[in-house]
Amino acid sequence: MIEAVLAVEDLSISFGGLHAVDAVTFTAERNRITTVIGPNGAGKSTLFNLISGALTPVRGHVRLDGIDVTGAPPNRMLSAGLARSFQITSLFFGLTVAENLRLAAQRLEPNLRLWLPTGRSRRARERVRSLLDQFGLADKAQYPAGALSHGEQRRLEIAVALAAEPKVLLLDEPTQGMSHGDTELTATYVRKLAQSVTVLLIEHDIGLVMNLSDKVVVMNQGRKIAEGPPAVVRADPAVQSAYFGHA
Numbered sequence: 001m002i003e004a005v006l007a008v009e010d011l012s013i014s015f016g017g018l019h020a021v022d023a024v025t026f027t028a029e030r031n032r033i034t035t036v037i038g039p040n041g042a043g044k045s046t047l048f049n050l051i052s053g054a055l056t057p058v059r060g061h062v063r064l065d066g067i068d069v070t071g072a073p074p075n076r077m078l079s080a081g082l083a084r085s086f087q088i089t090s091l092f093f094g095l096t097v098a099e100n101l102r103l104a105a106q107r108l109e110p111n112l113r114l115w116l117p118t119g120r121s122r123r124a125r126e127r128v129r130s131l132l133d134q135f136g137l138a139d140k141a142q143y144p145a146g147a148l149s150h151g152e153q154r155r156l157e158i159a160v161a162l163a164a165e166p167k168v169l170l171l172d173e174p175t176q177g178m179s180h181g182d183t184e185l186t187a188t189y190v191r192k193l194a195q196s197v198t199v200l201l202i203e204h205d206i207g208l209v210m211n212l213s214d215k216v217v218v219m220n221q222g223r224k225i226a227e228g229p230p231a232v233v234r235a236d237p238a239v240q241s242a243y244f245g246h247a
Contacts, residue, residue: 151182
């Protein structure tokens with residue numbers, strides 16, 4: 001049996017009378033890709049905000065390796081082993097690619113070394129070199145992040161989220177706005193990531209979802225309506241009606 005590293009239990013939040021996320025329960029298994037899909041407004045990004053600590057649920061629990069981390073702020077979530085990227089690119093565009101990565105990787109250094117000159121941050125520097133190679137950005141290391149193409153910026157953002165070596169990586173629409181070629185390239189990188197980290201993904205490209213995911217969770221109007229392997233989920237009449245527009 002594959003071990004669940006992330007467990008979401010009865011997670012709920014409301015804004016006024018709107019049940020944005022309503023009693024959502026699922027697991028993400030270790031070193032697997034779990035994708036959350038659903039129509040616009042289904043509650044996917046709000047769910048990610050609850051899991052990552054940006055929002056505090058009114059009910060339910062988030063457990064990481066069996067430890068209850070519900071409502072912990074994002075910095076504590078990162079310390080516990082959970083990192084995320086966002087729909088909107090959140091890089092330091094005036095800094096170089098390597099500097100963006102080094103700032104994120106600095107967390108790997110012991111607390112007593114955090115304020116030492118960056119030249120003495122050996123572990124962080126090694127992590128930066130590894131990520132530059134892993135994401136095909138070594139030749140752009142000294143470019144300002146703002147000078148990269150959109151696809152390269154999105155890949156850099158994934159690399160930044162990985163810099164602190166999390167157990168679980170949340171990716172919120174990592175291929176948004178990409179060309180077909182960049183989407184395929186990013187999918188290749190994400191597939192390789194699952195060898196070392198558990199990936200929880202929000203993605204609108206259904207073809208990509210079905211080819212990339214080990215498990216799919218479908219939301220509609222704040223509730224989970226299906227969960228399972230891609231082929232099983234796609235054949236579910238409730239999913240076809242809510243997401244694909246036909247029964």
